[in-house]
Amino acid sequence: MKVRVTVMPKAAVLDPQGVAIRNTLHHLGLPGAHAVRAGKVMEIELDPTSEDRPALEAKLRELCRDFLSNPVIEDFQLEIVD
């Protein structure tokens, strides 16, 4: 089982890394880039487990909220890839 966790800064939060990327894209010949947000992505491979799937997903969500993201300034998205 493989899951992908994407962590992005919340829309209301200033993203200085995204702003720096946007400005550099302008200088490098992409003047149409008007907004860039920069985030993190983690791909987690899990062993097949005896634990039931809903319990595993709940545990993953808890870990995404408490460890993989900062819920004050970031949102996360959890996708089961396969």
Place this chain on the structure above:
Amino acid sequence: MKVRVTVMPKAAVLDPQGVAIRNTLHHLGLPGAHAVRAGKVMEIELDPTSEDRPALEAKLRELCRDFLSNPVIEDFQLEIVD
């Protein structure tokens, strides 16, 4: 138009950030996590442009290769979201 660029360490390259996340997931009650890779994601919003779409995509790929990723140790994936 919105594009998403995902930059991940190549499979053959050691990913110390991924290893650190995996070890911490073990300590936090997810012993089944046997591999974690950590990467970056950038969401770029582009103005509708007079430039033709294939030329724009080619320019984006060039910028992904030369600026947004390090092709020696990273692979990128470019998705047109809308």
